[in-house]
Amino acid sequence: MTQEMGGPTATTPPARPKVVVRVGDRVFSGSARGAGIFILAMLAAVSGFLLLEGFPAIVADPEDISLLSGQSFWLWVGPLVFGTFWASALGLLVAFPLAIGIALFISHYAPRRIATTLGYLVDLLAAVPSVVYGLWGAVILAPAMQPLYVWLEDNLGFIPFFAGPASGTGRTILTAALVLAVMVLPIITAVSREVFLQTPVLYEEAALALGATRWEMIRTVVLPVGRGGIISAAMLGLGRALGETLAVAMVLSATGVISLNLISSVNPSTIAANVALSFPEAYGLNVNVLIASGLILFAITLVVNSVARWIVNRRSEFSGAN
Amino acid sequence: MGQNSNAFARGKLGSSVPSLMLVGGLALSWTLFAVSAPNDSDYEINLLVVAVVGIIFFTLGLFGLAVRVEGRRRAVDRLATILVTLAFFIALTPLISLIITVVSKGAVRFDVDFFTLSMRNVVGEGGGAAHAIIGTLIMTLAASIISVPIGLLTSIYIVEYGTGKRLTKWITFFVDVMTGIPSIVAGLFAYALFEILLGPGTRVGISGSAALAVLMIPIVVRSSEEMLRLVPNELREAAYALGVPKWLTILKVVLPTSIAGITTGIMLAIARVMGETAPLLVAAGFSNDFNFNIFEDRMQSLPNFVYYSYIAQGSIPEAYLNRAWAGALTLILIVMVLNLGARLIARTFAPKLGR
Numbered sequence: 318m319t320q321e322m323g324g325p326t327a328t329t330p331p332a333r334p335k336v337v338v339r340v341g342d343r344v345f346s347g348s349a350r351g352a353g354i355f356i357l358a359m360l361a362a363v364s365g366f367l368l369l370e371g372f373p374a375i376v377a378d379p380e381d382i383s384l385l386s387g388q389s390f391w392l393w394v395g396p397l398v399f400g401t402f403w404a405s406a407l408g409l410l411v412a413f414p415l416a417i418g419i420a421l422f423i424s425h426y427a428p429r430r431i432a433t434t435l436g437y438l439v440d441l442l443a444a445v446p447s448v449v450y451g452l453w454g455a456v457i458l459a460p461a462m463q464p465l466y467v468w469l470e471d472n473l474g475f476i477p478f479f480a481g482p483a484s485g486t487g488r489t490i491l492t493a494a495l496v497l498a499v500m501v502l503p504i505i506t507a508v509s510r511e512v513f514l515q516t517p518v519l520y521e522e523a524a525l526a527l528g529a530t531r532w533e534m535i536r537t538v539v540l541p542v543g544r545g546g547i548i549s550a551a552m553l554g555l556g557r558a559l560g561e562t563l564a565v566a567m568v569l570s571a572t573g574v575i576s577l578n579l580i581s582s583v584n585p586s587t588i589a590a591n592v593a594l595s596f597p598e599a600y601g602l603n604v605n606v607l608i609a610s611g612l613i614l615f616a617i618t619l620v621v622n623s624v625a626r627w628i629v630n631r632r633s634e635f636s637g638a639n
Numbered sequence: 640m641g642q643n644s645n646a647f648a649r650g651k652l653g654s655s656v657p658s659l660m661l662v663g664g665l666a667l668s669w670t671l672f673a674v675s676a677p678n679d680s681d682y683e684i685n686l687l688v689v690a691v692v693g694i695i696f697f698t699l700g701l702f703g704l705a706v707r708v709e710g711r712r713r714a715v716d717r718l719a720t721i722l723v724t725l726a727f728f729i730a731l732t733p734l735i736s737l738i739i740t741v742v743s744k745g746a747v748r749f750d751v752d753f754f755t756l757s758m759r760n761v762v763g764e765g766g767g768a769a770h771a772i773i774g775t776l777i778m779t780l781a782a783s784i785i786s787v788p789i790g791l792l793t794s795i796y797i798v799e800y801g802t803g804k805r806l807t808k809w810i811t812f813f814v815d816v817m818t819g820i821p822s823i824v825a826g827l828f829a830y831a832l833f834e835i836l837l838g839p840g841t842r843v844g845i846s847g848s849a850a851l852a853v854l855m856i857p858i859v860v861r862s863s864e865e866m867l868r869l870v871p872n873e874l875r876e877a878a879y880a881l882g883v884p885k886w887l888t889i890l891k892v893v894l895p896t897s898i899a900g901i902t903t904g905i906m907l908a909i910a911r912v913m914g915e916t917a918p919l920l921v922a923a924g925f926s927n928d929f930n931f932n933i934f935e936d937r938m939q940s941l942p943n944f945v946y947y948s949y950i951a952q953g954s955i956p957e958a959y960l961n962r963a964w965a966g967a968l969t970l971i972l973i974v975m976v977l978n979l980g981a982r983l984i985a986r987t988f989a990p991k992l993g994r
Contacts, residue, residue: 339886341884345885349796352796362828363825367824370835419726419730423727426720435727444978447915448914449737452949452964531719533712561821567946589823593921614823615824618819
């Protein structure tokens, strides 16, 4: 059987079966894609609406806005930005070492059988609503810390942090930072725990085989390998602390000035707490001022969270989802 | 049989030494405080301070002893173990204190009145949080109706239709970023949106639901995405091989397989969002009265009720504080039940991945 090969009249390839495009497929995939685009639109809308409503406050004459009491908008918002970072930094300072210690305890020190239960216990801390933390901080923690503040003023008053008259109620920025630390602890612990559990077992066993004690193994293998993950965990915690409203609003007695004094009753407020406290009675341009300060907070947390996620995504071991 | 007869136990502290050291440290601290107490009959020894000082004595003592007996490296190892264990117990302390406080103080007003009355015309004693509880349920329900379909469809897009596309990368990145939106910013956004739609000063229930939806959607998307990825590809391919269209495969094969995990994710998102005060404060406002219409007028929510009961204590502060604690107890109970229920569902109904 001969066939003519090559040449202009080559055999035609068999007809391909037509791809059937069903209506159901079109509708479903279209709506799925639409939902995805909606999310992007939502983020754009949040920024857009905040900008739209906050802009009048930035360009208006400060004399017209009663909330600013004569200062320009940036002068008014400056102490709030300082207070936001100051409270979050203090909280992170307390929470970070504790969280690393707890994560190490759960992953390397605790008996295997109860390790998951211990993890659940720490995750329970994350489930408590923030208003309950605020109530606990204001009613229980602040009065309990007050004698400590008096002691600090008496014995360590020469340090600028502990100078100045100790607050009578204990509702200072240090107490608020401690409540923030308790709220941020579960996040840092959970991410760090995942990081530590993913250390290559081979490296750990190699260190132990060379005669290292458990702490030396952790110091030379677990911590260096997990360094990027720990940093991103800390930044996630920072992002959460920056946006925390209720705990600070209920615990802090704020006067809105920049102050490094940790134990007095003169405390800087945070952006979020200020909005929560001032919004219910705000009217007119005051509302726009508060929305503008919310926009600044949004920008800050956006940057912090983006950097944290970028660090996480760079490490191929975990992509952000557990 | 002494320690020295075992060659491997030479140069090591006995196993009972740490416990003895702990008891000794605490005893020493207590004696110190008792002896140096002033002769004032009102003076109470602060047990917490005694315990803290005792633990410091214990740490220093054990470290010093270990350095002499075991050598520096092993002593540092013991110190690390003590610090790490301490860290864990320090973290448990606020949790235990919180639970004990909320349960004991919340039980005072945990009665039928609290769950059936509102705060209408109530000054001082009496009243309840029924209007707040109903408001929370209504607003959370509306937020779920908005966010669950959108979140689920987005995760379906990411997993089923969008692998490798650039749009997916953007969506995933921004969903991750949106999980970190401060809740008060979401509330301000909802307020700004409805201010443009309905005029300034608008505080309405649906605005609160919009704010909650902004917070819920990223959580739903991320957890559903994980659950959908867990469905084995063989199931999908078997359906395709039988000629089932893609959309029917997703509806009838993929979703039912992962429905347990998705339900868990949604319940956890609801639990998280039920405790949000800041966005509702800004968007839905404050009310003392029942309100069953989400499209009209302000609506109270349970976390807001707790917040206002504390911030604006009226003529009898005791009564307001008691209501606040009772509200806090109710809130914690609801959130805990949702959390535990979600994990139970995940454990019982999860597809058994063959191992």
